[in-house]
Amino acid sequence: MKRSTLAIALIALVVAIAAIFFMMGGKPSDKAGDHAAAAKGKDGAASPRPALTVTVARPEATELMLTLAANGNVAAWQEAVVGSESNGLKLAEVRVNVGDTVKKGQVLAVFSPETVQADIAQARASLAEARATAADAAGNAARARTLQATGALSQQQINQYQTTEQTAKARVEAAEAVLAAQQVRGRNTQVLAPDDGVISARTATVGSVVAAGTELFRLIRQGRLEWRAEVTSAELSRVSVGTTAFVVSASGAQVRGKVRSIAPTVDPQTRAALVYVDLPNVQQNTGVKAGMFARGDFELGRSTAPTVPQAAVVPRDGFNNVFILKPDNKVSQLKVQVGRRLNDRIEITSALPDGARIVVQGAGFLNDGDLVRVVDAPAPSSSAAAQPPKPAASAAAAK
Known part of the structure; x- marks a missing residue:
């Protein structure tokens, strides 16, 4: 009895476990079937999933600047050499240095005047003697x-x-000429600026004795610089005087x-010609100096061209690409x-399909060939919309 009761209990337990597994195994299979049915399309094939969510935009006609790119050097408009007009005098004082702005007639340096002052005094004495002799000769000639x-x-x-009277008069004139020359030497002990400008170089040293004609300073006249752009002969006709x-x-x-x-x-x-461009306010633009190499663009006018956002152009394998x-x-x-750029937009110079929508x-x-999901572009924030538009930068030359 005990053995048969135990056997019956084991059989009942096995049947119960089998019933439970049967009930649990049927539900997942039903769910899998439902998912497979939902994934099928009308023709029974599986629907592909989008690779990415993107935004699209159409090309817009934008007014762009026509430019011509060039390279060249920055140089002084005119450079004046300020030298010594006195010979054999010691330089006593230097009042300016490189970079100083000076006015016309301003004293730049001073030579020791003692020797010149002594020569002036001697010339004045000789003139007084000549005048006395001339007066005596004139009196004798009058009595004769x-x-x-x-x-x-x-x-x-x-x-x-x-x-004798005429000779005495000539000696007076000669003495006056000698005195005038010595007075000029006295004025030349002060080195004056020949024009308004900026000191670009200085070789004057206090205590040195220099000869006449020795260079002491270099002066950029009126502080003006110029850009000497090299333009090819084929493009030279596009540039004219007054072009920005x-x-x-x-x-x-x-x-x-x-x-x-x-x-x-x-x-x-x-096969290139130099185009001289005036650069004003160089003292305020400290980043531009004479002797620099610079690039630039000449403004030749404006034109309307199709543009797309710069994010739409993808450089790949050495080429620029867009996705339509x-x-x-x-x-x-x-x-x-691609061609010119304006803020965050770039010109497309090649042909695009009509009505193209660019990713x-x-x-x-x-x-x-990727499948994408298209969403609307996010609207600009209120703070960004309230800001005034930034001025357009100079357009680069078309490639």
């Missing part, structure tokens, strides 16, 4: 002329008195200038040529 009618003096003696140019130095400083003149000849080696959205939400990769956000992660 009064006695001419009486015959007390011969004609030869009268002529001698008159010659944006010059960017190696340090990144940007200056706006105007074409002052164009060289009448072309270099036979480089097809009606089936798949993208097609297209190589394009913007997410374009850099796509491949040709």
